[in-house]
Amino acid sequence: MKYQTVKSTLLGALAVLALSSASQAAKYDLSVDYVTIDTGEMKTRGIGYNGSSPGPTLRFREGEEAVINVTNNLDEATSIHWHGLILPYQMDGVPGISFPGIEPGETFTYRIPVSQSGTYWFHSHSGFQEPDGAYGSIIIEPQKREPFKFDREYVVVLKDKHPHSGERILRNLKMMPDYYNRKQRTLGDFFEDVSKNGLGATLSERGDWGSMRMMPTDIEDVQGFVGLINGMSPDQNWTGLFKPDERVRLRFINASAMTYFDVRIPGLEMTVVQADGNNVQPVKVDEFRISVAETYDVIVQPKEDKAYPILAESMGRSGFALATLAPRQGMRAEMPELRTEAPLLTMADMGMSHGDMAGMDHGAMTSVDPSGDDKDAMAGMDHSNMAGMDHSNMDMGEKADPFYAAGSGLIPKAANGGKFLSYADLKAQKPLYAERPATREIELRLTGNMERYSWSINGVKYEDAEPIRLKYGERVRFKFVNETMMTHPMHLHGMWSILDTGKGKWNPVKHTISINPGTTVYSETEVDEPGEWAFHCHLSYHMATGMFRKVIVEGGPTVAELENGK
């Protein structure tokens, strides 16, 4: 496995650079192959790139044209989506939206004018190939010097590798939505609660959940995975080497199908310098939560000549990934204590402050719009109208993360009691766009039915939905209202999502925005790319069952110029 990672890194490096002409074009070759994924405990057949899963790390350079030849060696169609890359829509790699897909035996050539830098990733957008192993990382070297220093760097790709194929997982979820939930409350928990809270309170609490037919343990739909870092299980122990006092840049990518991870390196403070490929003003944290499809770049400076563990515990605490930062190969850090107690959702995550809501359907939540504020003047909004604040009655003693419902069971805490990163901490290093009011707001209610395992937007599944139509040149404000009890990492292809953290022009620019249960979050998008794009929840089985939209950008640079009379 170690060998495989080395191999994939080498292949990635080798794939680089046959400068074809005077214009800066760099050629890369990727083959899509059936591979064996060996985590030590299990061997499964999966899908990978250039013979391994994860695939190689592709290194692009800002300003070049990346020409990538993708050869499909599978006996089914495939595709590659370049997650977070700004590119012509025909190159975006979503079958049925950007292009027809890549048939078996066919080679498709992607041409990407690389106009950005940072950490990104790529993955198949066909069927369940991505959960089955079809993912890899992308590093784009910037043209200009970066506003932070580091001596060496590693990509740290997280993955929730499951013994079952994606197809089988979804079928099982459809038959029985709690098929993989082995963190449900049991008789023992009932007695524990009775002794803690009394029989009446326990019965009434169980009754509240039972009347909704929802489970407070419904945090990770798909448990039973092995957490991988760079394709290696905790036993296989991926190791990144350092010399004491060096500044090490870790490029975290969550390539999981379904799993959010809480990441920490006990003994080291992490300085977050980039989120979703865009530089942010440095934030020192002890721990951060990375949602599915997000990336975070952190810099650490290990001073001692010893091994440090990189621990990523899943949000629902059903699994973890573990790797090592060490001065020499073969070292293993002392295993940090795992937090095995699973969090429980609360009525706040249901969008309710009170439990007594018998018979409500999946949806009726109390959402308070940041009201009174002129939408056009939203850019300069003050903190009292902060995105994500549904609940005006914040009775939490400590300063609560505004991106969780007040009283949510999901609010993370750092294992060492220190600083846990919040979206509210993210500030753009340099604004990517000039600040201006949004032209209009589009409400997207994130909806679903856990018992039927069907997920949707505004109550409508993808196959029944009309596309979202945007006009080139406008700036839209998306209002995400999460009416479900699950978190949803929403990913808009092709254009940036400017997450409203109430920081005005310093709002961070992302490609994936996680919306916690019972919250409302806003993001704005400068509609600056024509074509047709995908917009979806990045949890594989939410996306597959309907939490997905096609976005059509009408018009283009020429039309917009004419209309604006320029």
Next chain:
Amino acid sequence: MKTHNQMKKGAVTALVMAFVPVVGQAAEGKIYYGFQAEQFEYRIGDENEKRVVWDADAFVGTDELKLRWQGEGERDLDADINEKLENRLVLQTPISDFFDAKAGVRLDTPTGTDRWYGSVGVMGLAPQWFEIDADLFVSETGDGSARLDVEYEGLITNRLVLTPSFEINAAFSEDREIEVGKGISSAEIGLRLSYDLIDRAVSPYIGVSYERKFGDTADFAKHDGEDYEATYFVTGLRLMF
């Protein structure tokens, strides 16, 4: 009898034919399928009766429309006869967040007299996690009947599950030929303790089942020298694929 058989075949064919174009229309929606055996067990009665009993179902279809087969049976190993052999084919569609309506045909072919029925019903999840399956039947002889199945899964641990179940049958008129009297005809109470051995695919269990007949139905049984009640110790497998 022949015409009956033809009618039965005709009804089943019509149901399948009705299903095909509707699914075809919903081609955009993904097609799922599954098989589940809630009960597949060997029973030993309090008078040493031996039985094999099953209660299974399979489906194929989309979120909007499924074709579901439901099969129940009881084989008397002592007499080598099928006490009960039921097959149902229904179309099923959501009517609320947690419930589906279903309609179709049921064909009983035990040792003895056959019957076919038309059926309508609902199935789904009631508040407090009770799984409900309720049906109304009208038989070929015009006799109406009803059945209610309720099941609850109690987690002792996340793998050890205690499942109480309850079934009650009622008839709106007497059908002497199949020995069913008017009124509440029979009921069955079960309690099974299962352990999820392989995922949720294979879960062996042990348990008890008590069943009895009521009213005229019980009298018919007595008249034939059969028991009108029985208690069984059961051991079996719960399956899901």
